Amino acid sequence: LRFMRTIRQFNYTVQVLGLGEEWKGGDVARTVGGGQKVRWLKKEVEKHKDKQNTVIMFVDSYDVILASGPEELLKKFSRFSHRVVFSAEGFCWPDQRLSSKYPAVHHGKRYLNSGGFIGYAPEIHAIVKQWKHKDDDDDQLFYTRIYLDKEQRRKFNITLDHKSHIFQNLNGAIEEVVLKFEKSRVRVRNVAYDTLPVVIHGNGPTKLQLNYLGNYVPTAWTYEHGCGICDDDLLDLSDEIVCLCVFQPTPFLEEFLERLATLNYPHTRIRLFIHNNVVYHEQHVERFWTRHRSLFPGVRTIGPEENLRQDQARTMAVEACKKDVSCDYFFSIDSDVALTNPDVLRILIEENKSVIAPMLSRHGKLWSNFWGALSPEGFYSRAEDYIDIVQSKRVGVWNVPYITQVYLIRGETLRSRLSAVSLYQQEGMDPDMIFCKSVREQGVFMFVSNRDEFGRLVSSTSYNISRLHPDMWQIFNNPVDWREKYIHENYSKIFEDDENFIEQPCPDVYWFPAFSDRMCDELVETMEDFGGWSGGKHNDERLSGGYENVPTVDIHMNQIQFEKEWLKFLKDYIVPVTEKLYPGYSPRAVMNFVVRYRPDEQPSLRPHHDSSTFTINIALNRKDIDYEGGGCRFLRYDCKVESPRKGWSFMHPGRLTHYHEGLPVTRGTRYIMVSFVDP
Known part of the structure; x- marks a missing residue:
């Protein structure tokens, strides 16, 4: 061709x-x-x-x-x-x-x-x-x-x-x-x-x-026209097998699975092959299948109890497509791939290539799912145009020697030019290297497309599944996925000129969306799972002076090893709001904790000034559903906020002007997240 x-x-x-x-x-x-x-x-x-x-x-x-x-x-x-x-x-x-x-x-x-x-x-x-x-x-x-x-x-x-x-x-x-x-x-x-x-x-x-x-x-x-051949020989849709591979604990796996249900492709044409080799993720796979089993006509699930190696599982999946003449395409996706473009299958099939991958990279990094060149030994070598392709300065469909993590193979190619080839199994080599070497040796071209924005790669390093909700700790390694899961859907509207999502229920008390419901729930569950609530006494060994003037029943962020992640959240999401409200001010937070109010424990908080220049106060659950009563009254202005919104944050001055009290909780349990800024 x-x-x-x-x-x-x-x-x-x-x-x-x-x-x-x-x-x-x-x-x-x-x-x-x-x-x-x-x-x-x-x-x-x-x-x-x-x-x-x-x-x-x-x-x-x-x-x-x-x-x-x-x-x-x-x-x-x-x-x-x-x-x-x-x-x-x-x-x-x-x-x-x-x-x-x-x-x-x-x-x-x-x-x-x-x-x-x-x-x-x-x-x-x-x-x-x-x-x-x-x-x-x-x-x-x-x-x-x-x-x-x-x-x-x-x-x-x-x-x-x-x-x-x-x-x-x-x-x-x-x-x-x-x-x-x-x-x-x-x-x-x-x-x-x-x-x-x-x-x-x-x-x-x-x-x-x-x-x-x-x-x-x-x-x-x-340079003048970009890709001149990308629209040649486009193709229509076909049936295919989608192989989902979970070989290691992976952040945001639930979101990875849910994206399958939102693919803009006839689900009746998709048969799933799911290989999960991680016990921790069995719950996620089970929940996904329970919710969406009606969408897909067939599924084969291989769990960790079968102790199948990666190369064996991949071979099993690809052989299923080889043997089934109605399998027009084989689509392989590893769990560390975030395909956010619902049209990805349509786009790749239309490109009409024997083997093609969507170009993905880790957010803000050059680490991607393809190599532009190989060393004489067959390993990675930086191609001259690699950076321009990864950064989409050059857009097209590129013939490359190595692809990994997600790719589409034409079924006819599997049953002809690749029929007698072992695509994943060879002693002493990783399955991805074996796959690409086998395809190259048969003279089959592999392509990667960056014509569209397909998504990104997820980093699985430093993923600690001993935590109750380990995704919460991923704000550094996977900031985009963290934002999509844990930041309020309307947060970005704070900065739109034609919208004003910052409210002022009381003088100099600002109110804006911060957390998603999921973040609120997981933060509360993490605190309750930890269980080390303070007794609400004046004596507090966690503080440098050992004394708290206005004690609460709380857990500090450093007690759950979440302090630096919380400070990163404040820097990335609260500081921009602060700069919008107080231009030129650069805040620093030191005291960060979750407070619990209960009628039989500590129902309210006496009038006080916060030990801060200003305070961040985020509601973590819902009034009239999770608890009754509660709220906050600013005494100087005789102004109450009695119906806090879950996931919304108050920002108000602390030690000088805003003398306030926590109103009594009469039923249930109320949780709030508090940060003292510049105490």
């Missing part, structure tokens, strides 16, 4: 040789061979042997792209003043003993490469009609012997393209090649010889570099 796209773009006349025929030319990727190509060419050029002015170019197709059109090609060919021009490379293959017989070359590549040549039809015919060998004999050795024969070289007027005017073989020359961005198109430039070759050949082990160049050349991606 890639080769033919460039053929069509430049309007070449092309004849494909051997299409649909069985390959008998040997394993040319590992050893000699390729003679079958000469036999095919010999048969074809018989039709043109008497056409004196007809020019024929022969190239491989699967590892070739064209960078310019016939006019430039013929102009460059004519400048050689030879009847036949072969491409050149820096290696004498397949017989190094012939090296000394080559004519000396002082500047340029010395040795013949048979992957591309151009010449007049009579000479090409005269050369290939000499072929009388087997299909798996070596084509390059055949052409080399003709070229090294001085008489034949003179007779057919053969030369080599030593400086890549027409042909650029990449093997041994990757460092010589760069992209040259012209107006509305991209060329490959050989900086060693300052040439712009027409034919780019990813010979030998340079297929991945050709894939990289093919992401741009000739108009696949340009």
Whole structure:
């Protein structure tokens, strides 16, 4: 497809040789061979042997792209003043003993490469009609012997393209090649010889570099128009198996599962394969399936009790798709993927690729789910365009050597080109490395798309499942997920010019949304689970002076190891509100605690000034449902707030002006979160 796209773009006349025929030319990727190509060419050029002015170019197709059109090609060919021009490379293959017989070359590549040549039809015919060998004999050795024969070289007027005017073989020359961005198109430039070759050949082990160049050349991606091929050959929807993999404790797994139910894709076409290897997450998987089992026609769940390894589970899932001809696509998602775009399946299927992944990265970081290049050992190497792709400065669909965590595979590809391949199981290698290596070795391209915003990767480091609600501690590692789960849905409206969500129920008492219901509930549950409530006495060993003037029944944030997370919350979400209300003021909070009021314990709080410059007071549960009574009265203004809203925060001055009291709770339990700022 890639080769033919460039053929069509430049309007070449092309004849494909051997299409649909069985390959008998040997394993040319590992050893000699390729003679079958000469036999095919010999048969074809018989039709043109008497056409004196007809020019024929022969190239491989699967590892070739064209960078310019016939006019430039013929102009460059004519400048050689030879009847036949072969491409050149820096290696004498397949017989190094012939090296000394080559004519000396002082500047340029010395040795013949048979992957591309151009010449007049009579000479090409005269050369290939000499072929009388087997299909798996070596084509390059055949052409080399003709070229090294001085008489034949003179007779057919053969030369080599030593400086890549027409042909650029990449093997041994990757460092010589760069992209040259012209107006509305991209060329490959050989900086060693300052040439712009027409034919780019990813010979030998340079297929991945050709894939990289093919992401741009000739108009696949340009600065002027972005991705020029992304809308080609789009496809409609199909049935698929979705494989969900939970191999480690993962933050925000409930949200990960819930996003499946919101996919903008017919759920009747989705069959789920869920592999959960973590006991802690069994509750989350069970709750998800209880809520949404009616959406999906079929599910296979593998739990931790089956003790299945990652490679075994992935193999089981992919084999299910291979065996089911109605499985048009296999979609694999790991639990540390947050797919927030509900159209992700539609978008990936429409791209019509054999293997494709949505581009995702960790928030604010360059860590992503793809590699743009590989080291010689097959591990990560930074590609020149990697940062621009991750940061969406270059947008398109990119041919890459490695994808992980989430990807879509066409079922037909699994049942054909990948049918006999073990995609995940190989001793001594991680399943993701095995998968990509296996796909690459079968010549199947892997793509990553950053044309749309798909979501992000979740960091699973430092995730402590010994806590009751471990997601609460993820404000540093996964700030976006933390915000979506724990911050009030209307918080952002505080800063919109046309909306005013900051209310003033009393003079200089500001009231605004802060926490989601989920944060309120989990904070209360965490405190009750901890259970170390103070006795509401004046003597308090937690304080530096050991004495509390206005005691409450409370638990400090540092008692549950949540102090730095709470200060991060104040910095990210309360300070911006403070700066809106008090421009130029930079606050610092020291006292942070949850207070509990009960009729039989401490129902109220006597009139007092807070030991603060100003105070943050967030209601954690609901009046008239969880408790009755309660509220706050500011005595100087004789102003009461008797119906606090769950998740909303008060912000009011402390020690100087706002003398206040906590009104009695008459039933149930009231919880509030308090921060003294600048005490």
